Amino acid sequence: xxxxxxxxxxxxxxxxxxxxxxxxxxxxxxxxxxxxxxxxxxxxxxxxxxxxxxxxxxxxxxxxxxxxxxxxxxxxxxxxxxxxxxxxxxxxxxxxxxxxxxxxxxxxxxxxxxxxxxxxxxxxxxxxxxxxxxxxxxxxxxxxxxxxxxxxxxxxxxxxxxxxxxxxxxxxxxxxxxxxxxxxxxxxxxxxxxxxxxxxxxxxxxxxxxxxxxxxxxxxxxxxxxxxxxxxxxxxxxxxxxxxxxxxxxxxxxxxxxxxxxxxxxxxxxxxxxxxxxxxxxxxxxxxxxxxxxxxxxxxxxxxxxxxxxxxxxxxxxxxxxxxxxxxxxxxxxxxxxxxxxxxxxxxxxxxxxxxxxxxxxxxxxxxxxxxxxxxxxxxxxxxxxxxxxxxxxxxxxxxxxxxxxxxxxxxxxxxxxxxxxxxxxxxxxxxxxx
Amino acid sequence: xxxxxxxxxxxxxxxxxxxxxxxxxxxxxxxxxxxxxxxxxxxxxxxxxxxxxxxxxxxxxxxxxxxxxxxxxxxxxxxxxxxxxxxxxxxxxxxxxxxxxxxxxxxxxxxxxxxxxxxxxxxxxxxxxxxxxxxxxxxxxxxxxxxxxxxxxxxxxxxxxxxxxxxxxxxxxxxxxxxxxxxxxxxxxxxxxxxxxxxxxxxxxxxxxxxxxxxxxxxxxxxxxxxxxxxxxxxxxxxxxxxxxxxxxxxxxxxxxxxxxxxxxxxxxxxxxxxxxxxxxxxxxxxxxxxxxxxxxxxxxxxxxxxxxxxxxxxxxxxxxxxxxxxxxxxxxxxxxxxxxxx
Numbered sequence: 079x080x081x082x083x084x085x086x087x088x089x090x091x092x093x094x095x096x097x098x099x100x101x102x103x104x105x106x107x108x109x110x111x112x113x114x115x116x117x118x119x120x121x122x123x124x125x126x127x128x129x130x131x132x133x134x135x136x137x138x139x140x141x142x143x144x145x146x147x148x149x150x151x152x153x154x155x156x157x158x159x160x161x162x163x164x165x166x167x168x169x170x171x172x173x174x175x176x177x178x179x180x181x182x183x184x185x186x187x188x189x190x191x192x193x194x195x196x197x198x199x200x201x202x203x204x205x206x207x208x209x210x211x212x213x214x215x216x217x218x219x220x221x222x223x224x225x226x227x228x229x230x231x232x233x234x235x236x237x238x239x240x241x242x243x244x245x246x247x248x249x250x251x252x253x254x255x256x257x258x259x260x261x262x263x264x265x266x267x268x269x270x271x272x273x274x275x276x277x278x279x280x281x282x283x284x285x286x287x288x289x290x291x292x293x294x295x296x297x298x299x300x301x302x303x304x305x306x307x308x309x310x311x312x313x314x315x316x317x318x319x320x321x322x323x324x325x326x327x328x329x330x331x332x333x334x335x336x337x338x339x340x341x342x343x344x345x346x347x348x349x350x351x352x353x354x355x356x357x358x359x360x361x362x363x364x365x366x367x368x369x370x371x372x373x374x375x376x377x378x379x380x381x382x383x384x385x386x387x388x389x390x391x392x393x394x395x396x397x398x399x400x401x402x403x404x405x406x407x408x409x410x411x412x413x414x415x416x417x418x419x420x421x422x423x424x425x426x427x428x429x430x431x432x433x434x435x436x437x438x439x440x441x442x443x444x445x446x447x448x449x450x451x452x453x454x455x456x457x458x459x460x461x462x463x464x465x466x467x468x469x470x471x472x473x474x475x476x477x478x479x480x481x482x483x484x485x486x487x488x489x490x491x492x493x494x495x496x497x498x499x500x501x502x503x504x505x506x507x508x509x510x511x512x513x
Numbered sequence: 514x515x516x517x518x519x520x521x522x523x524x525x526x527x528x529x530x531x532x533x534x535x536x537x538x539x540x541x542x543x544x545x546x547x548x549x550x551x552x553x554x555x556x557x558x559x560x561x562x563x564x565x566x567x568x569x570x571x572x573x574x575x576x577x578x579x580x581x582x583x584x585x586x587x588x589x590x591x592x593x594x595x596x597x598x599x600x601x602x603x604x605x606x607x608x609x610x611x612x613x614x615x616x617x618x619x620x621x622x623x624x625x626x627x628x629x630x631x632x633x634x635x636x637x638x639x640x641x642x643x644x645x646x647x648x649x650x651x652x653x654x655x656x657x658x659x660x661x662x663x664x665x666x667x668x669x670x671x672x673x674x675x676x677x678x679x680x681x682x683x684x685x686x687x688x689x690x691x692x693x694x695x696x697x698x699x700x701x702x703x704x705x706x707x708x709x710x711x712x713x714x715x716x717x718x719x720x721x722x723x724x725x726x727x728x729x730x731x732x733x734x735x736x737x738x739x740x741x742x743x744x745x746x747x748x749x750x751x752x753x754x755x756x757x758x759x760x761x762x763x764x765x766x767x768x769x770x771x772x773x774x775x776x777x778x779x780x781x782x783x784x785x786x787x788x789x790x791x792x793x794x795x796x797x798x799x800x801x802x803x804x805x806x807x808x809x810x811x812x813x814x815x816x817x818x819x820x821x822x823x824x825x826x827x828x829x830x831x832x833x834x835x836x837x838x839x840x841x842x843x844x845x846x847x848x849x850x851x852x853x854x855x856x
Contacts, residue, residue, distance in 0.1 A: 135667055135676070139647045140605055141823050143816070143847070145802055199822040202776045255623055261543055262621045268546035280541040285531050289524045296539055352692075354624045354645030356666070363622065469709055 112230035115290035117246030126279035128254025168221030168447025174362035184219025189280030221447035228434035240427030241375020312444035332456020366419020383432035390424025558601025568854035570663035611657025654718030661716035715756035814849040
């Protein structure tokens with residue numbers, strides 16, 4: 079018998095910035111410093127990475143004279159590598175109970191890659207290697223970071239904690255392109271300056287992590303008598319019924335969640351939108367996500383996390399329906415972007431808040447990695463599958479199929495997701511006895 | 514790796530100091546880059562320079578600065594870079610022919626805008642088409658009436674980070690503009706063909722200002738198409754042809770042929786005889802990723818990566834493979850096009 083949350087919550091009061099659950103006069107508990115620190119790390123890191131993402135095509139084509147078509151085909155490979163690395167990162171963090179170190183290595187690797195891009199010059203293999211290493215860094219850090227968030231605060235606040243983190247993360251993602259184009263404008267297309275500034279932001283993120291996120295000494299104590307997480311132990315999480323159900327639901331919903339690129343493309347075709355405005359669509363979704371992440375996270379804490387998670391997917395279904403509706407022009411754009419942003423705000427961080435508590439704290443990073451990987455592999459198959467359906471049967475049929483599949487899986491997810499973990503009574507989770 | 518437990522104050526001070534250092538590096542590098550590598554030093558056009566008064570090899574020199582260099586086609590052909598004259602234009606891609614020219618310049622920003630400036634023989638902008646994407650190819654018909662361009666666009670496909678191309682055509686006489694030629698009725702190997710992944714690039718015009726050639730790609734294969742602007746139809750002629758370029762006499766097409774899968778040295782320049790449909794490789798053995806330009810009926814010019822990162826040089830090669838090999842024509846230059854005196 080093993081109690082996952084509450085008891086194992088780190089409770090040392092030595093660091094004044096991370097006193098959990100300090101009750102404020104209004105009755106709202108303050109978020110721990112760790113959540114805010116990790117949010118800041120993500121904000122700064124996302125500025126760094128989105129700076130590069132925004133200028134990379136321009137750099138490849140105009141700066142180096144390469145064809146971007148050469149880089150497209152590597153994308154599928156990257157996704158596979160990222161899935162594997164994410165699982166490895168989560169497992170390593172659990173195994174050595176070094177979440178901060180593993181996450182920090184991921185952040186540091188990505189930061190160094192910005193300089194790698196600078197040094198790679200026009201060499202396609204070197205550029206590909208730098209981009210791949212950047213993805214590896216991202217894959218490694220995600221699960222330990224989310225585990226740190228979930229272990230740093232009271233279980234009742236998880237929804238809000240992930241909401242705050244995701245809002246800060248998205249803020250960084252929106253600022254990145256602005257910073258990049260400001261640098262490009264100021265230097266008249268000096269891409270190297272963009273990479274250097276991006277590196278500085280990346281390094282700053284690593285420093286904030288090491289200065290303000292508590293490390294091993296404050297980490298989750300492994301209960302006496304429990305062995306370090308082995309690969310088999312992590313895989314044994316499948317035997318936890320609540321976790322298995324959440325993982326199944328997340329993967330199944332991922333399998334019917336058509337990729338963002340696909341949705342924006344449908345929107346663009348419906349509106350006959352000029353390509354130059356295309357990059358503004360994700361910004362619209364991100365703005366809605368940013369505004370709603372915290373309120374929806376709080377709501378999730380109050381009413382139970384499966385409700386916003388399921389309703390978020392209803393919003394996604396709403397996106398499909400809206401794309402079919404007679405609504406056109408700006409109202410359609412706004413409707414789709416609001417629904418799409420709501421979908422992210424209600425599902426992305428909320429899934430972690432939903433899944434986190436059912437995983438024992440010393441298996442937390444591995445469990446979160448499994449959830450994230452299930453969801454993203456589902457999405458990867460979905461985008462390949464829907465791309466094929468689109469090519470074969472056309473856009474409208476693909477969309478109908480997507481909507482029908484999502485509807486069906488939503489019903490399945492309603493059945494699958496445990497209603498039990500409520501904020502009032504944190505459900506103790508039974509882990510299998512070590513054999 | 515874990516830091517020794519420092520007080521909160523010490524950590525804040527350390528981080529503030531580190532932030533100051535990083536900010537200094539970032540700002541310092543940016544300022545240095547802005548100072549040292551800034552705008553083209555000579556953005557002022559040579560007085561009286563027009564396509565008529567300065568025939569020769571037009572090219573985009575350092576920083577996209579478009580210049581016209583005297584070119585003598587006698588013997589092996591040589592361009593005199595030292596006596597080149599400045600047009601005052603700054604373009605990512607440039608092409609001049611007949612009585613007009615096209616200058617494509619990108620304006621980086623959140624929405625990736627690119628201006629296609631159509632210029633008259635005085636090199637004054639007659640029309641500007643704003644499109645989204647990253648400049649790739651530019652062409653003008655031999656008379657100067659028709660203008661075409663290709664841009665890379667992202668987010669136009671199922672996978673969000675993959676790229677496709679988008680080509681447009683402008684008739685400068687009628688003002689008729691097609692921003693995306695994918696509306697062409699395409700006949701693939703004789704049969705009417707529809708697919709959402711159809712992609713065109715590298716348009717080249719015949720001298721009747723109606724017929725054109727281009728590359729069409731679908732399902733991972735590329736084809737040479739012959740198109741007709743009046744009927745707005747296109748039919749494929751041959752597989753594995755990219756970036757076609759029609760010879761001045763209209764009998765042959767220079768193109769890049771994919772000879773290797775993957776990203777390492779995939780292309781080789783070939784010439785296709787439209788009468789016999791026989792293709793022959795030229796003497797250039799390096800992988801050329803450019804839409805070649807004909808300097809005369811027997812010489813091709815194209816850009817290849819230069820020694821310094823991000824630079825390119827213009828090379829020439831005779832279309833007759835048995836003749837001499839490739840020669841360096843101009844270093845630190847791209848976008849070659851030939852404007853013939855009195856043309």
